[in-house]
Amino acid sequence: MRKGGRLASEWNVMFRPVAPLLQPSSLAIVGASETGGSGWSKVLFHNLKDAGFPARTYLINPRRDELWGEKVYDDFDSLPEPVDLALVIVPAPLVCDVMRDGLAHGLKAACIYASSFGEGRKGVGAKRGAELRGLIADSGLSVCGPNCMGMLSLARDILLYPRRRTDYMQGGHIGGIFHSGGTLGYWFTQAAQRGLGFSYAVSCGNEFGLDAADYLNFLADDPDTRIVVAMLESIRRPDAFMAAARRAFDAGKPVIVMKLGRTELGKEQAKTHTGAVAVDDDVFSAMCERYGIVRAATIDEMVDFALAFSQARLPRGPKMGIVTSSGGAVGIALDAVGDNGGVLGVLSRDTGAGIAGLITEDVDVYNPMDAGPRLAVDVESFCKVCGHFAADGDIDILAMQARVPTGRDSEEHVDSYVEILGATDKPVLGFTRMAQNADQALRDFQTQTGLPVIMGIPTMVRAMQALVRYAARREAGIPDLPEPAGSEANLAPERLAATLDGYGLMPPRQVFAETPEDAARAASRIGFPVALKIVSSDVSHKTEIGGVRLGLADENAVVAEAHDLRRVMTGHDLSGFLVQEMVDGLEMLVGLRNDPQFGPLVVVGLGGVFVELMRDVSIRLAPVDEAEASAMLDSLKGARALGAFRGRAPRDRKGLAHAIAGLSQFFLDHRHWLDEIEINPLMVLEDGAGVRAVDVRAVKRG
Structure with missing residues (x-):
């Protein structure tokens, strides 16, 4: 299978089986009682009964002999057969014992409805949560939850969500993945009223076992599912999620996502709700853009988007x-x-x-x-x-x-x-x-x-x-990451500028000088005015330490400023000085970095010292070609600055897109040795005159 977006060798993911959970042939309701678990076991049983028991169903409760006209069993050992799925509706302190009993008798999957496994601000049950995690990891059991509200398998007429089925909730071709169990039931009820039909839906809970990537992978393969909707707080395994998203894309199945945790307050709620650590929203958007995932702003919008895509x-x-x-x-x-x-x-x-x-x-x-x-x-x-x-x-x-x-x-x-x-x-x-x-x-x-x-x-x-x-x-389509084709030697300070020039990132005229006097002579050869910058291995942002001097008009000014820079750099490494021609243009920032979760990212924005203040940036997953680079520029609020403005000629937008694509390729060619690279500013000259990589900051791995 072709792994778009990564080299096949760079995907290292494993998907856990979901079919025993959503397509069981037999199941047991553990903790079956009239009132236990807020009456959920009773609702689940009658949902199954009303459907004619599409999966062979058994009840387990050592305190009962008969319930709802059915025999009740003491434990898994006393069942007539090993079951595929256990619906575990017992208090949290009893869950691990139930799981061990089930595993000892051939259990394949479990849905754990109870909470108090370490989620929430109080962290109640963190010790038992760690125990349950270990049990699941060691056994390989397919587990939904804990702290969930079950699932709907309308393709099999198996409703394991603790609400009675409504008359207008029909089977169909929409599969759902929800990090909120309560919202799942509400959304599917409202979506059904609008005329949508469903294949499968899962309330993920704390995802101690199966996670959103596993469910998405299942739905990508499922013949009854044509569209996937998801309400997500975070992504616990980004590599696996992206691989599953690619499989859905290849299958022609749109994935529509409403993500929580876009703000700091929302991130905190996600963490307390299910223990998820929220993904940076800009990075998440870049991932969605790359894999064709459609983002909805609200759960209401997710209904309308699903309707729009249902026309196929x-x-x-x-x-x-x-x-x-x-x-x-x-x-x-x-x-x-x-x-x-x-x-x-x-x-x-x-x-x-x-x-x-x-x-x-x-x-x-x-x-x-x-x-x-x-x-x-x-x-x-x-x-x-x-x-x-x-x-x-x-x-x-x-x-x-x-x-x-x-x-x-x-x-x-x-x-x-x-x-x-x-x-x-x-x-x-x-x-x-x-x-x-x-x-x-x-x-x-x-x-x-x-x-x-x-x-x-x-x-x-x-x-x-x-x-x-x-x-x-x-x-x-979804581009693949190319094989690295560069050399670590290209990252040496004396070769970096020339190497970048070969990728379409021309430097200004510049000379390295070790002493103030050498800097002055270099400035004379370049022509005044010039910029003077420190060259240091332990200072990333030159402007923050006062390591840049601009508009120096003669040799005396260069010598004086170089001596002052030596004073500023006391206690820091100072290899020498970079003397550059002064370049007039629009300041842009272009950079790449290795995101630990999502891989190489391209960042483009207005440059200079205002990029962090303005936050007007566009982010994409690498690689980026010239067409996508141009789309990134279109998405900036300050995109108008590239055009004619207040008597100033338009900037070389085509040259800028070429440079962005070039830096993307340079980084990917050298990604085994580079952690990040940033050009700020990248000066964009008049239309047709290209760009100049004025200040380059490369950070090597390790």
């Missing part, structure tokens, strides 16, 4: 078309498109001519379009207008205001929506102007028309953008 159509480009029957809705749509970096298609003359015969003369043909009040009630004509939008060559994805039928409506207009989808293979989404109640009429409408209905205009635009970005990643 992807746009061939980024250009949107939007049709409504309200001028106010057009205004909201335009703001949402601008806020989310969307691109609107431009309608052709033929499209305009086709629409003109369907509207009144006072209605403008434009994108987004207000089709006018007459078409607000004339569904057939409104749908014909939308059909012209969908047929336009400059429209890649269409959103149309949907008139969801009520009890008073005729269902005749359903055919008009069906006709649009039958005439195009482009994604076509319906939307409402605001969120509204989801009832059977809405669910029937979506089923009959094939048109997913997104609630609210801003959410609709974000759903369209999610489809656009996912399609773009599918088109680009």
